[in-house]
Every structure is written in structure tokens, then in C-alpha cells.
Amino acid sequence: MTAEAAHIIDRAVDWQLRQADMDDQAWHAFVAWLEADPAHARAFDAVALDMALLGDHPELYPAEPLAAPIYQPVAARAPRRVWAWAGGGLAVAAAASLTLMFVPIGGSSASPYTVETKPGQRQDIALNDGTRIELNGASRLLLDHANSRIATLESGEATFHVHHDAGAPFTVRSGGQVVQDVGTVFNVARDGKRLDVQVAEGSVLLQPNREAVALRAGAAASVQEDVGSITVSKIDVAKVGAWRSGAIAFAGEPFGRVASAVLRIDGVTLSIDSSLSQRPFSGMVRLTGTAARDVPHLAALVGADWHHDGERWFISPQ
Amino acid sequence: MLLRLLVARLGNRADAEDALQDMWIKLDQLPTSQPVAQPAAYLYRMASNHAADRRIAATRAGARDTAWLEVQPAADEQPTIERSLLDRERLARLEGALAAMPERMRTALRLYRLEDVPQKEIAARLGMTLSGVEKLLRRAVKEIQVYKAASEADSEYPHRLSSEGESNRDR
Numbered sequence: 001m002t003a004e005a006a007h008i009i010d011r012a013v014d015w016q017l018r019q020a021d022m023d024d025q026a027w028h029a030f031v032a033w034l035e036a037d038p039a040h041a042r043a044f045d046a047v048a049l050d051m052a053l054l055g056d057h058p059e060l061y062p063a064e065p066l067a068a069p070i071y072q073p074v075a076a077r078a079p080r081r082v083w084a085w086a087g088g089g090l091a092v093a094a095a096a097s098l099t100l101m102f103v104p105i106g107g108s109s110a111s112p113y114t115v116e117t118k119p120g121q122r123q124d125i126a127l128n129d130g131t132r133i134e135l136n137g138a139s140r141l142l143l144d145h146a147n148s149r150i151a152t153l154e155s156g157e158a159t160f161h162v163h164h165d166a167g168a169p170f171t172v173r174s175g176g177q178v179v180q181d182v183g184t185v186f187n188v189a190r191d192g193k194r195l196d197v198q199v200a201e202g203s204v205l206l207q208p209n210r211e212a213v214a215l216r217a218g219a220a221a222s223v224q225e226d227v228g229s230i231t232v233s234k235i236d237v238a239k240v241g242a243w244r245s246g247a248i249a250f251a252g253e254p255f256g257r258v259a260s261a262v263l264r265i266d267g268v269t270l271s272i273d274s275s276l277s278q279r280p281f282s283g284m285v286r287l288t289g290t291a292a293r294d295v296p297h298l299a300a301l302v303g304a305d306w307h308h309d310g311e312r313w314f315i316s317p318q
Numbered sequence: 319m320l321l322r323l324l325v326a327r328l329g330n331r332a333d334a335e336d337a338l339q340d341m342w343i344k345l346d347q348l349p350t351s352q353p354v355a356q357p358a359a360y361l362y363r364m365a366s367n368h369a370a371d372r373r374i375a376a377t378r379a380g381a382r383d384t385a386w387l388e389v390q391p392a393a394d395e396q397p398t399i400e401r402s403l404l405d406r407e408r409l410a411r412l413e414g415a416l417a418a419m420p421e422r423m424r425t426a427l428r429l430y431r432l433e434d435v436p437q438k439e440i441a442a443r444l445g446m447t448l449s450g451v452e453k454l455l456r457r458a459v460k461e462i463q464v465y466k467a468a469s470e471a472d473s474e475y476p477h478r479l480s481s482e483g484e485s486n487r488d489r
Contacts, residue, residue, distance in 0.1 A: 053374070
């Protein structure tokens, strides 16, 4: 790399790190710098892209070697959690040579715990600030004893009834997405790289520090993290979190998505033949919680066959 | 000035105007009660984030006109194998750069980017001064660029990566 290229990178890095607190004048200087040379704009583009990816891809970071084995599962599942280590930098140095001093501490520091439901099971969670969370089956939610205003949906689905506090907005994270309440009842569901957010009351901000997509009551957003798109649509507020009464609503979505609802509500694994799983499906289905009743019903809706091998359920074309 | 920033970041006027349009729509949707300390700086920051998101979407989908916010889902928007390869390559280089970093530097970067910890608090946690953290972060980001430049030079397909970086300008 030439000295000039290195210098340009230095400047690009500077500009990137300063963005959070640049004033009007600094922004003018930044634009002038970008315009001065295409190499500047290119260098900044590379830095900005990398920084964005570093914030969205926790899996890029190697596992922390200092983490004690007992905490590793939590740390690995939830890399966004903040872990405090006693004594700050000193302890970091000491832990390398001595025994571990890497403990989550109370008070202002994070003290995460996980609430997990089995397939077919569900659970109500009451937080001490008055917020209530209904967790669907086959779901995992990470909460924090030290901070009841943050929750991380690692998998599955939950309906949040948030006790609103303007000074401390309630934040739900999932994958690379952040949902922030503005006085709200809303539902969040994760299926692999897809995250669905539906609002029944009040409103939420999706990605409050980035895109800040405001979703009001009756709005539904679907984020495809692998494609990098957000689709906003409308939903009947009565249908938000309808899973709580066993109902699942589809609006032209791939039929294959019923499988995760069946896992969460009926607690069984349903395999849908690939020729059917992409077929668009619309309508409302009420699941009874008993796969033996629901799977044949679902199969009939799409004119397909079903069978059961004692453990798994299958839907395939006739 | 906002438009100039977007043009400089996105490489062409059409995309920039499109992005600006998106921004106004989003601003319009924001709750009105939200107080903003420095409105101009806020707008610039928003534009800058917006540009970064568009660039990510562009490198992912390989299409310069891919908007981050879509009103209708499109089934044919799945990234092709080659396109997702580009994305993966970029991620693989980042992963390599992180692995090659001194641990303390990586920790600082992780706290800053992934966990959104303010620099002041990072300093307290790592037992450093604020300016020490600033320098460490600057070195970390630079390290990544240097690492990438070195591994791109080794790459069998250097043309592919450099053309990716300029995709918005060339087409």
C-alpha cells in the first residue's frame, strides 16, 4: 500500500469515527473531502460498509477466550449482551494468568437470564416495571435482571405489552434488528433470517438509531436480513399476536411458514414438501394445540396429503 | 448540502435524489414530539447512515437501484449465488481481520460497534483514557482496511473486488 493510500484510509477512518458528534461545519468539511477525490469517496465507502457489517454480524467476532465455560453458551448466543468484568482492565490482564475474574456483576451492569419455552408450551412473563411478555412455544428470550427495559428475542415469537416510559424506551433486539416502543402492544416473531414486527397499540421504531422506521398501530414490518429489505404492510390490529388464541394469519406468504407456527403452538415438527412450501397462502387458520387435528386441516386447505410417522408430521402433494 | 453528501456517497445523482426522497418520507413518519438537539447534524447523520445502508443493500443485491425500504415483497429478489459470494467474501475478510487483531483492540471494537457502548464507558471498562480508546478504535478500523488491502492483493480475483467497490460509479 502506498503512503498516499494509507493517508487516505487514515482520513476515512477519522471521518467515520467522528460521525456521531460532528457539527454542521464538520459535515461541510466532510462533504468537501468526499468530493475532492474519487479515491476519498471509495476509501470512505469501504470503511463505512465494514463498520456497518461489524455492527450487524456478531458471528464475525471470535469467541472471547476469557469467558468462563459456564457463561459461554449465553455469550455465544447473545453476543450483544454487555458483560462487565470486575476491576476493569486490571482484571482483564489478571484473568489471562490467574483464575477467572470474569463475572457478571449486579447494579448497573448486565445480569442476563434466559426464558425458554418448549415446542407447544407458552409462558407469561411479568417484568417489575409493569411490562408483560407472552412468549410463544419453541421460543427463547434473553432478559436482564439489571435492566428490565431490554429484551432479546433469540428465536420464536412473543407479544409485548410495554409499560411506556418516555425516559427509558423499551427495546427488543433480534439478530441485527432493534425495535423500540413508543407506548405499545406489539408482536415480534423470528424465523431464521426473517423478523416480523406487528403493532396493535401505540407505535414502535424499527432500527431507531439507523433507519428509524416508525410503525403505528395496524402496521406490520417484515425484515429479510439476508436480502437487506424491510417490507411494510397493514394488518388488522385484532390479528396482532393472534397466536395467543391459536390463530395464525397469512397474507400471500409462503405456505411453508405454517411449519414454525405448528411447532410453536402444537409442539410438533411438521415437514412440508418443497413443492408446497413456497406456494403463496392467504387466510386465517386456527390451531387447536393438537397436531392430529391441525395437520389434516392444513393439508386440506392446500389440497395436499398428510402423514405421521409417529414422531414427525408431513404434508406432501396428492 | 445533504444532496451533495448523498451524491458523494452513492456516486450518482439519481440514487442520491432517491435516497433523499426516502429520508423525507421517514422523517415524516417520526413521532413529532421527538426533540432533536442539533437538527442539521441530525439530518447529516441520518443521510450518512442512509447512504451506508443503501450501499450495503447494493453490494448484497448487486443492483444499484435496490432500495432498503420496499413496499412490496419481491420473490425474485433472492441474491444469486455469485452475489452472495461477494458478500461472503467481504464478511470473510472482516472475520480474518478481527481474528488477526490484538485481543484488546478487538474487545474495544466489539463494545463500540456491536454493543453500542459509549467510548467513555469503554475507557472505564478497559482501564484506559478516553483518548486511548479513540486511538485504539482508529487503529482497529485502519487495521481492517490494511488487512483487506493485503488479502485483496493475494486474491485470485482482484478485479472482482475492486469492481464491486465501484459498482455504483461504473454503471
